[in-house]
Every structure is written in C-alpha cells, then in structure tokens.
Amino acid sequence: MKALVLLSGGIDSTTALASAIETYGRDNVVALSMSYGQKHINELKASERIASYYGIEHINADLSQIFSYSDCALLSRSEAEIPHESYASQLETSDGKPVSTYVPFRNGLFISVAASIALSKGCDVIFYGAHADDAAGSAYPDCSVEFNDAMSKAVYEGSGKQLRVCAPFVGKSKAEIVSIGLRLQVPYNLTVSCYEGGDTACGVCGTCRDRLAAFKANGVKDTIRYKENR
Amino acid sequence: MKALVLLSGGIDSTTALASAIETYGRDNVVALSMSYGQKHINELKASERIASYYGIEHINADLSQIFSYSDCALLSRSEAEIPHESYASQLETSDGKPVSTYVPFRNGLFISVAASIALSKGCDVIFYGAHADDAAGSAYPDCSVEFNDAMSKAVYEGSGKQLRVCAPFVGKSKAEIVSIGLRLQVPYNLTVSCYEGGDTACGVCGTCRDRLAAFKANGVKDTIRYKENR
Numbered sequence: 001m002k003a004l005v006l007l008s009g010g011i012d013s014t015t016a017l018a019s020a021i022e023t024y025g026r027d028n029v030v031a032l033s034m035s036y037g038q039k040h041i042n043e044l045k046a047s048e049r050i051a052s053y054y055g056i057e058h059i060n061a062d063l064s065q066i067f068s069y070s071d072c073a074l075l076s077r078s079e080a081e082i083p084h085e086s087y088a089s090q091l092e093t094s095d096g097k098p099v100s101t102y103v104p105f106r107n108g109l110f111i112s113v114a115a116s117i118a119l120s121k122g123c124d125v126i127f128y129g130a131h132a133d134d135a136a137g138s139a140y141p142d143c144s145v146e147f148n149d150a151m152s153k154a155v156y157e158g159s160g161k162q163l164r165v166c167a168p169f170v171g172k173s174k175a176e177i178v179s180i181g182l183r184l185q186v187p188y189n190l191t192v193s194c195y196e197g198g199d200t201a202c203g204v205c206g207t208c209r210d211r212l213a214a215f216k217a218n219g220v221k222d223t224i225r226y227k228e229n230r
Numbered sequence: 231m232k233a234l235v236l237l238s239g240g241i242d243s244t245t246a247l248a249s250a251i252e253t254y255g256r257d258n259v260v261a262l263s264m265s266y267g268q269k270h271i272n273e274l275k276a277s278e279r280i281a282s283y284y285g286i287e288h289i290n291a292d293l294s295q296i297f298s299y300s301d302c303a304l305l306s307r308s309e310a311e312i313p314h315e316s317y318a319s320q321l322e323t324s325d326g327k328p329v330s331t332y333v334p335f336r337n338g339l340f341i342s343v344a345a346s347i348a349l350s351k352g353c354d355v356i357f358y359g360a361h362a363d364d365a366a367g368s369a370y371p372d373c374s375v376e377f378n379d380a381m382s383k384a385v386y387e388g389s390g391k392q393l394r395v396c397a398p399f400v401g402k403s404k405a406e407i408v409s410i411g412l413r414l415q416v417p418y419n420l421t422v423s424c425y426e427g428g429d430t431a432c433g434v435c436g437t438c439r440d441r442l443a444a445f446k447a448n449g450v451k452d453t454i455r456y457k458e459n460r
Binding site (some may be wrong): 059061062065067069070103104105106107108109111112113115117119120121133141142144146147150151153154155157158159160161163206217 | 231289291299334335337341342345371380383385390
C-alpha cells in the first residue's frame with residue numbers, strides 16, 4: 001500500500017501526513033502541495049520543511065492559472081480583504097453563501113489533481129485533512145461530509161477502482177485533530193495557518209483564532225510566533 | 231442560466247456545445263479546453279476553430295504538469311505506442327484494467343477544473359460529452375454512469391449547491407450523438423478525433439474507427455480527410 005497526502009503546511013494536513021506515515025511507513029508516502037496564487041507563499045515553504053523533516057518525496061503542482069478567474073480573498077491577485085472574524089461570525093452575515101475565503105471548488109480540484117498524480121505514482125489511497133469545523137454551516141461546502149462521500153466515490157469509480165480517498169478527520173474538530181497530532185509528535189512548530197501570510201502569525205484572522213482555540217482546548221501552548229492574541 | 235462546456239474538439243464535446251448553445255444561447259455559453267501534453271495539438275486548434283465558428287468565449291487551461299508523471303500512450307512525452315484496435319478488442323487483452331490511452335483520472339480533473347472556472351465565471355451548469363461507448367467494459371472508467379453520478383454530486387455539494395454537471399449523452403452511443411448533432415447542424419468538418427495527431431486522420435486508430443462507424447450508422451458521409459479505411 002502507498003499513500004499520497006495533500007499537504008498545505010497547516011495543522012490538519014500535517015496531522016493527516018503523520019497518520020499516513022504511521023500507517024504506511026515513510027517510504028510509501030508522497031506529499032503533494034499546490035501553488036494557486038495564495039497570498040501566503042509561506043504555506044509552500046512550510047510544506048517543504050515538513051516533507052524534509054519526515055524525509056518523504058514532495059511534489060508541488062501549480063494551479064494558479066485555473067484560479068486566475070476567481071475573486072476569492074485568499075488569492076494573491078484579489079483586492080478583497082481577509083476578514084478578521086471567526087468563520088462562525090462570517091457566516092452570520094453571509095446569507096447562506098460560502099465565505100469570501102472560499103476558493104471555488106478548491107478541494108474538488110485538489111483531490112482530482114491528487115488522484116491523477118497518485119495513479120501515476122502507483123498509490124492506492126489519497127489522504128486529506130478536511131474536518132468538521134471547516135464544514136460547519138456552509139463556510140466551506142467542499143469540506144462537508146456530503147462532498148467528501150461523493151468525491152471519494154468519484155475517485156474510486158473514475159480510477160477503475162484502483163484508488164480510494166481517506167479523510168480521517170472528516171467528523172472531527174480541530175481540537176481533536178491536534179489531540180491526535182500531539183500523540184503522533186507532529187512538529188507543529190513547522191506548520192503555518194495564518195491567512196495574512198506574514199512571517200509572524202497575526203493571531204486575529206479566522207484561522208489563527210481557530211488554531212489558538214484548538215491548542216487551548218488541549219491545554220497545550222502553540223509554539224509558533226504570534227503578533228497578538230496569545 | 232449560464233453554461234460552461236468542456237470542449238476537446240471531437241464530435242462528442244462539439245455536439246454537447248451545440249446542445250448548450252441551443253438551450254442557453256451563445257451569449258451564455260463559455261467553452262473550456264485543456265492542454266495536457268497531448269500528442270495531438272490539433273485538438274486544441276480544432277477547439278479554437280469551433281469556438282470561433284459559434285462566436286463564444288474560449289478558455290484554455292494548461293494541465294501538462296499534472297499529467298507529467300503518467301506513462302499514458304496519449305501524452306506527448308510517452309514512448310508507448312497508440313494501439314491500432316477498437317476499444318473492445320483492447321479490452322479483451324487488458325485484464326480488466328483501463329486501456330493504455332486512459333489518462334489517469336482525466337475526466338475527474340477536467341470536471342474539477344471546469345467547476346472552479348465555472349464558479350468564477352458565474353455559470354450554473356457544466357456540460358460535458360461522456361457517452362456510453364467510452365464507458366463500455368472498463369475502457370475509460372471515468373466515463374461511466376457511476377463516475378458521472380458521483381462526480382456530479384461532488385460538484386453540486388462542493389460548490390454550495392450553486393453548480394450542476396450535465397452529461398447529456400451519458401446513456402447514448404456515439405451514433406446517437408452524431409444523430410443529435412446532425413439535427414443541430416454541428417460543423418463536424420471542423421472537428422478532429424484521430425489519436426495519431428496528423429493533419430489527415432489515420433482511419434485505423436480506435437477513435438477513427440468508432441467515428442467512422444458512427445457516421446455510417448447514420449447513413450452520412452464523414453467529411454474530414456482520411457488516409458485510409460473510408
């Protein structure tokens with residue numbers, strides 16, 4: 001068995017990577033990251049550091065052209081500001097639509113790219129770190145259980161039943177993921193989460209707030225550097 | 231309502247395009263083609279000619295890096311030869327695996343790319359030309375009804391229920407597609423099908439044979455140029 005893991009450099013995907021390595025062994029794990037015009041190139045640098053830490057193969061796929069038509073706030077050509085609120089607060093004013101940091105069908109595209117490369121690399125399974133908090137409300141519809149089930153079936157059928165998708169955290173909260181990662185000794189100091197993309201995490205964007213809360217729920221201090229909010 | 235149509239320059243996708251234009255009007259249709267290291271750049275040229283014929287917007291997405299890990303016979307860097315047999319004969323000797331011209335998870339990737347761009351362009355529906363003959367046996371598992379149903383659901387759920395996939399020919403044969411296209415006056419003389427990629431169709435590769443049979447079943451002469459087999 002061989003696994004391809006979608007690695008963004010954040011805590012969810014890095015924990016998924018650690019799980020895959022524990023299950024399959026590091027010689028049977030390939031990490032795949034995506035460039036897609038992010039404001040935060042730091043994500044890619046973190047992915048490289050993490051792959052290097054574990055001593056595994058790391059592939060970077062460039063999808064920036066595909067997302068060049070989007071006005072999502074996360075993409076570097078967008079002038080939209082990144083909201084300084086938790087996802088829950090953003091959803092209260094979003095009228096049922098995905099939040100402004102929704103990159104159109106991002107996870108679907110990521111899983112499809114992963115499926116193509118996984119089949120070429122002889123992998124049997126794709127790991128990715130979607131989880132319950134992202135799917136709450138309709139913040140990120142491409143993190144929902146319904147999406148994950150359908151996409152997994154599409155990969156299985158469309159690959160001639162050669163490849164499966166595993167989203168080990170799809171029913172779990174970020175706090176539960178951190179709990180799993182602490183047991184697996186994930187090097188969280190190498191990960192990045194902040195949407196602002198600075199060298200020091202802002203501490204106030206939605207993803208910084210959610211990260212801080214997940215560590216706090218485990219009674220553990222987050223060891224990356226923050227500007228404020230600690 | 232606005233549609234994005236996956237356009238390869240062959241008869242299936244060109245007929246799907248004609249259907250979308252009939253339904254939504256040409257001002258509400260965008261065509262999307264993919265570069266992915268094909269041996270036949272002629273496909274892209276044909277797509278451009280067809281989009282120009284209909285006077286619609288045409289986008290080309292470059293996926294060549296993603297498929298660069300594959301050894302599929304259709305991709306330009308592959309040394310594998312393109313088989314000179316119909317799909318049915320290839321399947322008899324393929325041991326249940328997809329045929330050598332299967333590009334790993336191609337349709338899944340194409341639909342995901344289409345979904346991202348469609349959402350950015352304000353489209354409500356993606357049209358694509360998968361049909362029953364491609365799915366026969368396990369020649370192209372990413373053309374099967376099971377794949378199409380799962381992928382359609384993934385797009386619908388993953389887009390926050392903003393986007394649907396329509397594969398109008400999924401239960402139809404290529405002969406039935408040509409029959410629909412003749413009624414819609416599709417400019418089949420602008421399309422290309424041959425896997426060899428020459429300026430004149432070879433007439434003997436699987437797709438040439440299937441194309442010729444589809445026209446013959448309709449009692450109509452195929453007006454593109456062939457080297458042999460007419």
